[in-house]
Amino acid sequence: NAGVTQTPKFRILKIGQSMTLQCTQDMNHNYMYWYRQDPGMGLKLIYYSVGAGITDKGEVPNGYNVSRSTTEDFPLRLELAAPSQTSVYFCAISDYSNQPQHFGDGTRLSIL
Amino acid sequence: GESVGLHLPTLSVQEGDNSIINCAYSNSASDYFIWYKQESGKGPQFIIDIRSNMDKRQGQRVTVLLNKTVKHLSLQIAATQPGDSAVYFCAEKGTGTASKLTFGTGTRLQVTL
Numbered sequence: 001n002a003g004v005t006q007t008p009k010f011r012i013l014k015i016g017q018s019m020t021l022q023c024t025q026d027m028n029h030n031y032m033y034w035y036r037q038d039p040g041m042g043l044k045l046i047y048y049s050v051g052a053g054i055t056d057k058g059e060v061p062n063g064y065n066v067s068r069s070t071t072e073d074f075p076l077r078l079e080l081a082a083p084s085q086t087s088v089y090f091c092a093i094s095d096y097s098n099q100p101q102h103f104g105d106g107t108r109l110s111i112l
Numbered sequence: 113g114e115s116v117g118l119h120l121p122t123l124s125v126q127e128g129d130n131s132i133i134n135c136a137y138s139n140s141a142s143d144y145f146i147w148y149k150q151e152s153g154k155g156p157q158f159i160i161d162i163r164s165n166m167d168k169r170q171g172q173r174v175t176v177l178l179n180k181t182v183k184h185l186s187l188q189i190a191a192t193q194p195g196d197s198a199v200y201f202c203a204e205k206g207t208g209t210a211s212k213l214t215f216g217t218g219t220r221l222q223v224t225l
Contacts, residue, residue, distance in 0.1 A: 004155075040120055040217070040218075041217055041218075042201055042215035042216055042217045042218055043156070043201070043213075043215045044215075045212055045213070048212065058212065090155050090156070092155075097205075098143075098144050098163070098205070100146055100158040100161055101146075101158075101213060102158060103155035103156045103157070104155050105153075105154055105155045106154075106155050
């Protein structure tokens with residue numbers, strides 16, 4: 001999906017390890033979001049940001065942290081990976097609050 | 113747990129027929145609704161949106177209908193094609209300054225030849 005780049009595409013972690021999922025956009029949109037999608041389910045919001053320096057919790061923030069030091073980047077950090085965090089993680093962006101969110105292609109994370 | 117979510121409702125449609133995918137939303141204060149298409153291994157792709165001051169909106173081969181009285185949203189796809197096979201999600205946004213979307217669990221559309 002043009003405009004939103006997520007890395008890595010796949011990752012396997014051991015329980016207790018930490019990692020950062022990267023999300024970068026080149027569309028200069030103010031709003032950025034992190035979602036997780038479990039098999040056969042819809043997306044659940046983890047954290048979001050309405051602009052550089054501003055972040056807020058979504059529906060399922062426990063076990064995650066974010067930062068937004070620039071407009072372009074919105075990394076998601078897992079400090080102590082747990083099996084319950086096995087999921088597909090999507091980053092999304094939007095220009096205004098009442099505009100469609102556009103998604104990256106996701107990071108598939110397995111914690112064993 | 114939400115084991116029911118593991119079995120997505122599936123709609124099978126013959127190529128060339130029209131498809132109708134339904135969604136019941138939960139928040140009567142929601143003012144913005146979006147339909148997304150998700151193909152296997154990819155992120156959700158925006159299809160069409162509608163605001164609460166409208167009942168109907170048309171795009172290319174797609175129409176979204178909004179019935180606020182019964183909190184129901186539908187996506188109609190005309191002349192369904194094999195490339196339309198995917199999981200379709202509706203999403204709603206409540207009023208307020210932050211754009212927090214709430215997603216439904218999705219419907220799988222299978223197009224048969």
